[in-house]
Amino acid sequence: MDFSAEIERAIEEMERGKLLSTVWAAIDEILADTSNPPPPPLVPAELEFNTHPQPVESQTEGYGAWIPMMADLHMFEQQNPLMAAPTMYDGLLYQGDIVQPGHLSGQAGVYSAGQYLPYQWPVADVPTATAVSHPAAAPQPYLPHQWPVADGPTATAVSHPAAAPQPCNIVPVVKLSEGQSLRWIGVQNREMLYEVIAKDPLNTFNSRKRKRETQQDDSRPYVKKPPNAFMLFIKEQRLSVEAEFNIKGITSAAVNRILGQKWKSLTKEEQAKYFDKAKEEKRLHAQQHPKWTTRDNYGKKRKRKVKASAFNPEEDTQQAKKLCGTSVQTAVMESSSSLAEVMESSSSLAEVMESSSSLVEDLQTVLVPEAPQTQTVLVQLPHSQTAVTPVCDMRHLPQVYKVSPASWLDLPETASTSLASPAPLTVTQSPPTQRMSEDRCHPVMEPLEPPSSPHCTASAALL
DNA sequence: CCCCCTTTGAAGGTA
DNA sequence: TACCTTCAAAGGGGG
Structure with a gap:
């Protein structure tokens, strides 16, 4: 001009x-x-x-x-x-x-x-x-x-x-x-x-x-956020987890659930390695892009829809089936092994019941999303050589099954393959109090498919 | 083709 | 200050 x-x-x-x-x-x-x-x-x-x-x-x-x-x-x-x-x-x-x-x-x-x-x-x-x-x-x-x-x-x-x-x-x-x-x-x-x-x-x-x-x-070119510690952990561990579970076509979402559990099981020292790495990544990122802030990327990625957490038995069951081997199973496994410990260490039935009720409450917290008044949670128990027999039945407490302690030893093998057998028993449970993150795995209303592995023969369901 | 799913952590915004 | 939202990675699934 x-x-x-x-x-x-x-x-x-x-x-x-x-x-x-x-x-x-x-x-x-x-x-x-x-x-x-x-x-x-x-x-x-x-x-x-x-x-x-x-x-x-x-x-x-x-x-x-x-x-x-x-x-x-x-x-x-x-x-x-x-x-x-x-x-x-x-x-x-x-x-x-x-x-x-x-x-x-x-x-x-x-x-x-x-x-x-x-x-x-x-x-x-x-x-x-x-x-x-x-x-x-x-x-x-x-x-x-x-x-x-x-x-x-x-x-x-x-x-x-x-x-x-x-x-x-x-x-x-x-x-x-x-x-x-x-x-x-x-x-x-x-x-x-x-x-x-x-x-x-x-x-x-x-x-x-x-x-x-x-x-x-x-x-301007899009500048990505520097990865945080967990992201670095996921990047590093993804392949090994996929190999470990050896499930064809396992989704990243499923792998991430497992890695989330793994991450939480790490000690502070083990996590520190990744936090340090993330800190260094962040420092380099700030050096390369001094004026960049996370805000720059806001809206550049499609806003994630917050899925309604309405309870849908059919859908949830399908979801649970898909997620077999991920968080449902992980939670169940943890609960199961804890229950085994309880049963092994308890000297009386009353003691078993008291300890197991808190375990089930924990399990509900993990598995049940926001609070419908009644929920069904499928509890998968690992393989037992001995017969499974209900030993008690009371309101507000889970069914407790007597299982041979020796049968709890093969947990790792069954982690990705064990499935529930039909005919679960039910008891009433109070709704969970802890708010869940969105779209957590919903509870299961019906038994999962028959076991694909001989490891699993026991199951229980809690209502 | 592009978003969803799924996790934890970090950062920015809002009440 | 507490809480909420968004985005980092990944890749199969699905519209």
Whole structure:
């Protein structure tokens, strides 16, 4: 775009204030198309303003910057006669139709569109309060004037000492804090006046910038989240689990259920290896993508539907059949082996019943999702050489089966293959109290298919 | 073709 | 602060 032609035309046709607006609009447009804009020329480049605030070597790391604030107004006036005759108002001089300070202090960033340079100076890591400084009369040493800046989005910092124009080698500075920027607001007593603008989410310029960034987001390559410890564990263990269970076409979901159980069975020390690895991955990720946050990926992946947890016996049974060998079985196995221990160690029937009731409660917690009043849970017991005989039957407690302790030893082998036999017995159970994660394996209303392995001959069901 | 499933942990948002 | 939502991996299943 030929901005000089536009400016020339504007000079001829427009009034002074309009010219200024046009120039600002042009610069605005240029910057809007610049993904990484240059430091802000607070006046148009064509006007050859002597010493715009420019970034200089920062005294801090990163974005921090000391910004000189100086203008040789004589030169400014000579080269820009139209702009060199500002209006006097309330002790301040203003260019064009610039907003009054009273407005500024209340609403930073509400200037007429295009009049001000939409640029946010990247500054950071400055712990102290912002100070806007202006020089005393030359050639006296520069004495910074501390100007209080409000802790909010509307900070305005303007100083107006009655000082003569300063030679260029005396450079007052202002150090901006993170999120703050400078905005030229006019001229007073031959000094350029700047406003310090703090963070302002409603700032039109910020909004525009955010919009630009959003647009850029879409074109930027997708950066994935760094994996957490569990993800690293899954990645490492998946193949071995698939090999271990040796089930053709076992789903990743099923494998993940097993790995979830495995993960929880690891000791802190064993898990620590993966946490350390995840920490390192995260560090490298932050190094490679310093500006990336998890938020960047939000909505990029289809939102997962939260499945209703309505109790559906048929569907649940099918689901349970599919999941045989995963969490149902894992939970049952754990419960079964615990029950075996109880039976082995208990000296009386009462003791067995008491211990087993808590076991079943635990099992319910694992298997039963959100709380229908009655649920059926299939309990698969491992193979027993001896006959299975119910030894008690009472309300609110599970059926307890007497099983030869020796028969509990072959648990690992039956883990992926044992299935229940028909004709389960039932007792009443209180609904579980613990909320389940979504779509956990539902309870089973009917016996599973006949055993595919001779290992399993015993089953019990709890209602 | 693309989402779902399934797990745990991390991060960001909301009340 | 507690709770909720989303996304990391994986690959078969299904619409």
